[in-house]
Amino acid sequence: MAVTVTTLGYAILGLLAREPLSGYDVARRLRRPIGYYWTARHSQIYPELRRLTADRLVRSSEAEGVRRRREYSITRAGRAELQAWVGRAPSEHQPRDEVCLKAYSLWVVEAESAITLLGQLKQAHQARLVEYEAMLSSLKHNRQTELLREGTRSPAFGNYATLRRGIGYEREYLGWLRWLIRQLKDPRALTRN
Amino acid sequence: MAVTVTTLGYAILGLLAREPLSGYDVARRLRRPIGYYWTARHSQIYPELRRLTADRLVRSSEAEGVRRRREYSITRAGRAELQAWVGRAPSEHQPRDEVCLKAYSLWVVEAESAITLLGQLKQAHQARLVEYEAMLSSLKHNRQTELLREGTRSPAFGNYATLRRGIGYEREYLGWLRWLIRQLKDPRALTRN
DNA sequence: AGGGGCATGTAAAGAGTTACATGATTCT
DNA sequence: AGAATCATGTAACTCTTTACATGCCCCT
Numbered sequence A, B: 001m002a003v004t005v006t007t008l009g010y011a012i013l014g015l016l017a018r019e020p021l022s023g024y025d026v027a028r029r030l031r032r033p034i035g036y037y038w039t040a041r042h043s044q045i046y047p048e049l050r051r052l053t054a055d056r057l058v059r060s061s062e063a064e065g066v067r068r069r070r071e072y073s074i075t076r077a078g079r080a081e082l083q084a085w086v087g088r089a090p091s092e093h094q095p096r097d098e099v100c101l102k103a104y105s106l107w108v109v110e111a112e113s114a115i116t117l118l119g120q121l122k123q124a125h126q127a128r129l130v131e132y133e134a135m136l137s138s139l140k141h142n143r144q145t146e147l148l149r150e151g152t153r154s155p156a157f158g159n160y161a162t163l164r165r166g167i168g169y170e171r172e173y174l175g176w177l178r179w180l181i182r183q184l185k186d187p188r189a190l191t192r193n
Numbered sequence C: 001a002g003g004g005g006c007a008t009g010t011a012a013a014g015a016g017t018t019a020c021a022t023g024a025t026t027c028t
Numbered sequence D: 001a002g003a004a005t006c007a008t009g010t011a012a013c014t015c016t017t018t019a020c021a022t023g024c025c026c027c028t
Helices: A007-016 A023-031 A042-054 A076-087 A098-104 A111-153 A155-185 A187-192 B007-016 B023-031 B042-054 B076-087 B098-104 B111-153 B155-185 B187-192
Strands: A058-062 A070-074 B058-062 B070-074
Touching (some): A007 A023, A007 A042, A007 A058, A007 A070, A007 A076, A042 A058, A070 A076, A076 B111, A098 B007, A111 A155, A111 B076, A111 B111, A155 B098, A155 B155, A187 B111, B007 B023, B007 B042, B007 B058, B007 B070, B007 B076, B023 B070, B042 B058, B042 B070, B070 B076
Antiparallel strands (some): A058 A070
């Protein structure tokens, strides 16, 4: 009886709580997290949607369009399940970061090759930060009235919160990368912090 | 021929590049990442060590102690493989963060229940930050001469770099949590940033 | 004598990625 | 006509977690 929903299931419920979507649309939104820290591929999503349907947390309707398309929407039970999960303390499991794992072994390589790698990473994270900042200003521009009217009970607040986290994360990451590069370029700097 | 090593394999090589260890010791170090962003259980580690042995990246020796204990050390090939991996651009895959995923759906619950949850998270991250900061000062105290002498080519530099990342991460996380709590306590604050 | 830590494994299940597979529609 | 995108699925494999399993040593 007690349905157990996977984290991916909750990610999907979180999307469907905002608007009904097809499996394809869910997959598109989960392809890369846009200030939204979860990803999945369509091969994982389609079966999960069927599981959620079986558990009556979502409902599917064959859409009447020309194209084959099944649209999913959240049920009352689904929304209740989502609310319960959001309020529950999450099982804190450590973030895995391959770059940080590399940093732990950075001492085994020559400074030059480390600097090249870190420079590439810096570029990539800078680009992502710029992207997130653009999204933040467009969010503020497009959904300001919604935010002012509904406050923290508006879906836009969820977007805002995750975007803010994404931006903070990238800024801190960049700061760390810059610090690392500085250390490698001038090892005597180690004494100074 | 071309050996393919998993990320876990590199995590283990990174530990063995510092000192020879038993499977048990590797497991203990990977139980929770101490400023070290990777975790694994012993059930994953023992088979991985045998794979690395088969690939000649590590070498095992039945230690002569009373207790059954197999000690692993890195080979020259293993060190070369580790160096190659460290210098290679990592396949940037997005961090998964269940808390951030919850934040995306935070708008579906009442502010009070969200505040309770976030307060618990704040406590937990504050404790971890304190722990990391204590580790940083003990690192500076115990390995300063090593750092000054060998600079970025000392294992201690790896510890230092990851710890710094851990501290920065936790600080930024805490800042975000505090911001979220502020928003939920006073929704009108949304207009002010 | 019993509990906790040392020490090493296997098995099964769950989560996630990659590859295989198909077909329609829309735009250029 | 061809490419891109919409749209949905399955299969195989890899990675990770949880549970099962055993036994020794050390301290109180």
